[in-house]
Amino acid sequence: MINIAVLGYGTVGSGVVEVIGTNQDSINKKIEDELNIKYILDLRDFPGDPMESRIVHDYSVISSDDEVDIIVEVLGGVEPAYTFVKEALSKGKSVATSNKELVAAHGAELIALAKQNKVNFLFEASVGGGIPIIRPLNSSLTAENITEITGILNGTTNYILTKMTEDGSDFEDVLREAQEKGYAERNPEADVEGYDACRKIAILTSLACGKQVDYQDIYTEGITKISAADIRYAKAMKQSIKLLATMKKVGQNLFCMVCPMLIGQNHPLINVNDVFNGIFVHGNMLDDAMFYGRGAGKLPTASAVVADVIEAARHRHVSIKTYWSTEKKELTNIDESIHKYFVRLKKNIDETTVETVFGRVEMVKAQGISDEIAFVTPIMEEKDFKKAIAQFDSVLNYIRVAI
Amino acid sequence: MINIAVLGYGTVGSGVVEVIGTNQDSINKKIEDELNIKYILDLRDFPGDPMESRIVHDYSVISSDDEVDIIVEVLGGVEPAYTFVKEALSKGKSVATSNKELVAAHGAELIALAKQNKVNFLFEASVGGGIPIIRPLNSSLTAENITEITGILNGTTNYILTKMTEDGSDFEDVLREAQEKGYAERNPEADVEGYDACRKIAILTSLACGKQVDYQDIYTEGITKISAADIRYAKAMKQSIKLLATMKKVGQNLFCMVCPMLIGQNHPLINVNDVFNGIFVHGNMLDDAMFYGRGAGKLPTASAVVADVIEAARHRHVSIKTYWSTEKKELTNIDESIHKYFVRLKKNIDETTVETVFGRVEMVKAQGISDEIAFVTPIMEEKDFKKAIAQFDSVLNYIRVAI
Numbered sequence: 001m002i003n004i005a006v007l008g009y010g011t012v013g014s015g016v017v018e019v020i021g022t023n024q025d026s027i028n029k030k031i032e033d034e035l036n037i038k039y040i041l042d043l044r045d046f047p048g049d050p051m052e053s054r055i056v057h058d059y060s061v062i063s064s065d066d067e068v069d070i071i072v073e074v075l076g077g078v079e080p081a082y083t084f085v086k087e088a089l090s091k092g093k094s095v096a097t098s099n100k101e102l103v104a105a106h107g108a109e110l111i112a113l114a115k116q117n118k119v120n121f122l123f124e125a126s127v128g129g130g131i132p133i134i135r136p137l138n139s140s141l142t143a144e145n146i147t148e149i150t151g152i153l154n155g156t157t158n159y160i161l162t163k164m165t166e167d168g169s170d171f172e173d174v175l176r177e178a179q180e181k182g183y184a185e186r187n188p189e190a191d192v193e194g195y196d197a198c199r200k201i202a203i204l205t206s207l208a209c210g211k212q213v214d215y216q217d218i219y220t221e222g223i224t225k226i227s228a229a230d231i232r233y234a235k236a237m238k239q240s241i242k243l244l245a246t247m248k249k250v251g252q253n254l255f256c257m258v259c260p261m262l263i264g265q266n267h268p269l270i271n272v273n274d275v276f277n278g279i280f281v282h283g284n285m286l287d288d289a290m291f292y293g294r295g296a297g298k299l300p301t302a303s304a305v306v307a308d309v310i311e312a313a314r315h316r317h318v319s320i321k322t323y324w325s326t327e328k329k330e331l332t333n334i335d336e337s338i339h340k341y342f343v344r345l346k347k348n349i350d351e352t353t354v355e356t357v358f359g360r361v362e363m364v365k366a367q368g369i370s371d372e373i374a375f376v377t378p379i380m381e382e383k384d385f386k387k388a389i390a391q392f393d394s395v396l397n398y399i400r401v402a403i
Numbered sequence: 404m405i406n407i408a409v410l411g412y413g414t415v416g417s418g419v420v421e422v423i424g425t426n427q428d429s430i431n432k433k434i435e436d437e438l439n440i441k442y443i444l445d446l447r448d449f450p451g452d453p454m455e456s457r458i459v460h461d462y463s464v465i466s467s468d469d470e471v472d473i474i475v476e477v478l479g480g481v482e483p484a485y486t487f488v489k490e491a492l493s494k495g496k497s498v499a500t501s502n503k504e505l506v507a508a509h510g511a512e513l514i515a516l517a518k519q520n521k522v523n524f525l526f527e528a529s530v531g532g533g534i535p536i537i538r539p540l541n542s543s544l545t546a547e548n549i550t551e552i553t554g555i556l557n558g559t560t561n562y563i564l565t566k567m568t569e570d571g572s573d574f575e576d577v578l579r580e581a582q583e584k585g586y587a588e589r590n591p592e593a594d595v596e597g598y599d600a601c602r603k604i605a606i607l608t609s610l611a612c613g614k615q616v617d618y619q620d621i622y623t624e625g626i627t628k629i630s631a632a633d634i635r636y637a638k639a640m641k642q643s644i645k646l647l648a649t650m651k652k653v654g655q656n657l658f659c660m661v662c663p664m665l666i667g668q669n670h671p672l673i674n675v676n677d678v679f680n681g682i683f684v685h686g687n688m689l690d691d692a693m694f695y696g697r698g699a700g701k702l703p704t705a706s707a708v709v710a711d712v713i714e715a716a717r718h719r720h721v722s723i724k725t726y727w728s729t730e731k732k733e734l735t736n737i738d739e740s741i742h743k744y745f746v747r748l749k750k751n752i753d754e755t756t757v758e759t760v761f762g763r764v765e766m767v768k769a770q771g772i773s774d775e776i777a778f779v780t781p782i783m784e785e786k787d788f789k790k791a792i793a794q795f796d797s798v799l800n801y802i803r804v805a806i
Contacts, residue, residue, distance in 0.1 A: 019546050019688050029613060030545050030726050124543065130689040132535075132543035139542070140527060140535035142433050143422050143709035210432060268695075271674060285422050285706040286533040286697065292671075293692035303688040306546035314724045321717045323433050 002031060002313045004070040005039035005062040007084060009046065009055070012074040012098050012125070015302025016309075017051055027306070031313040038068055063087050070312045072305055073097040078105050089113045089121060094315075096308035098125035098301055104199035104215045107206060108326040115319045122308035122320075127153065127200040128277050130300025131293035135311075137207045137281075138322055144283030146208040147249045153200040155275035155296040156184045156191040157223050157243045161231075161260075162273045165240060170228045183275060193222035194243060194258040201245035204279075205256050207322075208247065211329035213256065219334045221259040225397055229366070233342065233374055236366040239264050241399060242272070253332035262342055262401040335383035340401035344374045346394035351375075357388045372396060379403055405434060405716045407473040408442035408465040410487060412449065412458070415477040415501050415528070418705025419712075420454055430709070434716040441471055466490050473715045475708055476500040481508050492516045492524060497718075499711035501528035501704055507602035507618045510609060511729040518722045525711035525723075530556065530603040531680050533703025534696035538714075540610045540684075541725055547686030549611040550652045556603040558678035558699040559587045559594040560626050560646045564634075564663075565676045568643065573631045586678060596625035597646060597661040604648035607682075608659050610725075611650065614732035616659065622737045624662040628800055632769070636745065636777055639769040642667050644802060645675070656735035665745055665804040738786035743804035747777045749797035754778075760791045775799060782806055 006013050020027060020035060028034050039062050040054050049055075062068055063084070071088040073095055075081045081102045085095050089110065097103065103110075103126045114121035124134045128151070137146075152158050156178065163174045175192065178184035190196045202215035223243050234241050239262045247256045263270055268290050272278035277295025282288055294300040311320065342364070345354075354361055354375060361375040377385065389395060409416050423430060423438060431437050442465050443457050452458075465471055466487070474491040476498055478484045484505045488498050492513060500506065505513075506529045517524035527537045531554070540549075555561050559581065566577045578595065581587035593599045605618035626646050637644050642665045650659045666673055671693050675681035680698025685691055697703040714723065745767070748757075757764055757778060764778040780788065792798060 022687065023546060023548050026548060026613070027546060030724070032724070130686075131692055132539040135543045136535040136539060139714060140538045140707070140710050142713045143426060143430060143706045145426050145429060210429070283533075283706065284425065285702040287700075287703060289534055289694075289696035291692075291694060294690050297690075299688040300690060303546045303686065304543070307543050310545045311542060318721055321433070321435070 001034045001036050002069050003036050003038040003067050004072055004309060005041065005068050006037060006072040006074065007041045008073070008075040009040050009042040009044070009051070010074070011298045012301050012305065013040065015298035016072055016074065016305050019299060019302045019306045027310060030310055033313065035309070035313065038065070059084055063091060068093055069316070070094045070096065070309055072309060073099055073102070074305065075099065077101055082106055085110060085121070086113065089117055089119060092117050092119055094120040094122070094312035096122045096305050096312060098305050100126040100196065100199045100203065104202045107203060108212045108324050111322045111324055112326060118317050118319050120312045120315055120320050122311055124308050125301050125304035127203050128279055128291065128293070129155070129295040129297060130303050131277055131279065131291050131295060133204070133279050133291050134207065136291065137204065141281065141283060141286065142323070144286050146281060146283050148247065148282040149201070149204050149208060149279065150244055150246045150269065151201065151204070151279040152242055152269055152272045152277050153197045153245045153279070153295065154191055154243060155277060156188065158272065158277070159183050159275045160192070161223060161226070161241055161243065164226070164228065164231050165235070168228055168231065171224060171226055192224055194220045197243060197245040197258045201247060201256060201258060205247040206324050206329070209254065209329055210323040211325055211327045213329050213331065217331045219257040219259070223260050226260055227397065229344070229369055230397055230399060232366040232369060233344070233364055234262055237262070237364055240270060242269060244269070244402070253336060254329065255334055255337045256331050257334050257337070260399055262399055267402060335381070335386070337382050338379055338403070339382065340379055340403055341377045341385050341398050342374065342401050343377065343389065343398045344372055344396035345392055346372050346396050349373060349392070357391055376401060404437045404439050405472050406439050406441040406470050407475055407712060408444065408471050409440060409475040409477065410444045411476070411478040412443050412445040412447070412454070413477070414701045415704050415708065416443065418701035419475055419477065419708050422702060422705045422709045430713060433713055436716065438712070438716065441468070462487055466494060471496055472719070473497045473499065473712055475712060476502055476505070477708065478502065480504055485509055488513060488524070489516065492520055492522060495520050495522055497523040497525070497715035499525045499708050499715060501708050503529040503599065503602045503606065507605045510606060511615045511727050514725045514727055515729060521720050521722050523715045523718055523723050525714055527711050528704050528707035530606050531682055531694065531696070532698040532700060533706050534680060534682065534694050534698060536607070536682050536694050537610065539694065540607065544684065544686060544689065545726070547689050549684060549686050551650065551685040552604070552607050552611060552682065553647055553649045553672065554604065554607070554682040555645055555672055555675045555680050556600045556648045556682070556698065557594055557646060558680060559591065561675065561680070562586050562678045563595070564626060564629070564644055564646065567629070567631065567634050568638070571631055571634065574627060574629055595627055597623045600646060600648040600661045604650060604659060604661060608650040609727050609732070612657065612732050613726040614728055614730045616732050616734065620734045622660040622662070626663050629663055630800065632747070632772055633800055633802060635769040635772060636747070636767055637665055640665070640767055643673060645672060647672070647805070656739060657732065658737055658740045659734050660737050660740070663802055665802055667805070670805060738784070738789070740785050741782050741806070742785065743782055743806055744780045744788050744801050745777065745804055746780065746792065746801045747775055747799040748795055749775050749799050752776060752795070760794055779804060
């Protein structure tokens, strides 16, 4: 029998219990053993719940029980998860987590600690929910030099942008609706400001380059400034605005950023809508690949966590090699990166003035919008764009355009 | 040092050498050792080739060399690959192969033999070329009850159908052009008759259900009967014709088939064009996921083979668990499966006669096609459709419609 303890009986935690309950037979066949949920750690009691008898309030009951082989950490947030996970690994228990804050902040260190104790620290569910992406990067795309990862990694913002595009509504209205439907948190900051996507691309980039990429180093811009007018222009250009999390190797430079971007009909992520996530990967041998699915939600996320539990059960006393050392990887300042830029200026400045500053631009018109001008710049370095845009005091908004 | 031997210095074999040569540094970091190509087995000599000194003509040189840890089998075909691989596994060497004929015919047996010898038999490249799909099924989607896999698994036929759609040309013309460009073999039977896709879906279905699915049991229909007229009708319906390889669980039934199908704009594989492959997976917890990329080609396929070499190197003396036993899985006869059917009849039979036989149909018209009628049936069982269609002696073609 393989005993697990689930830390946190919230959405993902109860999903883990449901996945194991529903697919118990085939899971047991795959691990050639019986999987048993021995404890669930939560501050609350759950009277009447089928799992009531397994609820404990004190982590030391779990960590000191030698019969517990695998810890499922789905508490979210760095503490107390970090302390709990370190203790578990030190005591020879493997850990499966969906906690992107924890993995982004301490992934490399926890992988090393797991290795030292011949157990595993697994985190498939921390990026892309139910979409297999961590293990494919770590075990399948290993013969590649990965030169680009671009992902729609946050379901909430993708839902909001899709709705804004479909309904022509403004950000605030769609956010309110999403909150009512439970697609957005009451405090939506982590999603709409891009912090969630930032942690996820930090994790993917670390795995792609084998070193520690600190999420604090990643330029991050959310979607709060995207307006119905921006969406209308995007439609006029037959493009879509998506919150993209990107890492790109250009020569010796490694760029990493999270920001809304305009993408065209030929972009591999153009059809990733609603709460879905999509992750595009480019390797020097493989060329392009794409992974698509449900990037969030109780059961898809729990399915990825349980898959990690199965991997841990299949690798008892064998540490799965993970290419992610604690050595810090420096990112190149995005001032050196190149894009086109879609720009809206409030006043009716003539094209000639604009082109004096930006070079040859493509003017854009959208139905029903007047008293402003909009255009797309040529490809330019971010630092040159910043200098140029600073010359205008009437900037309504600008959005990077994928090239 | 980890020594490998490559069996077959053809397209994929030389790709394996190129991938290892190009990405040697990062590969060595990932295996924490040095990967060395000790032998290449080929009947030919390669004077002047940088690998010339490693060419051997006699397999016994390789199989009897205890320094060889991993065998790369990229010969294709069942024999002599089967004999070579069995010998390698028995002697404690892991095997990485791209050979779908071998895996479909003997996968379960070779996995068992590898386990017995505490080595690995890995075959990521046998399906989907560079797209990670075997390992995701075997290690990531393990908490799922997978109820559907539908794939565009053959790049050649997808290229032909895409070209027929773009140019309005007939099958034979596009095939000839594809052969000239090297996208189709001189003997194209395995691709265009669906045999290649059949072996691939047999492998995926075996992994999804954990038992042996014999490819000989899978109903297989190629694309040779698809005409420019069929494509014209598809366009009129805003649909596309794709060669789909499908496994579907419906209650206790397991259906598996390869055939051209009409799919609509909302189908997850609608944008998989040219030589690209796409694999759609539905699980009971995960809901929908999709994997997309280059399903063939020298470097993408070789990249998947080398990833398996890396896994084998990371798992020396540890057999990775694979959920695929030798127990045979019976498929349900597709007579019990349900579809809609697109039908073309030569004579101008009136709608009332057609509806007497098929029930309520949707008539379809395509510009420039007269002297025939075309319609889409309601959803019906294959066996009822066969009875119905047998009542007409003027059938031009029929194509199943995805529902």
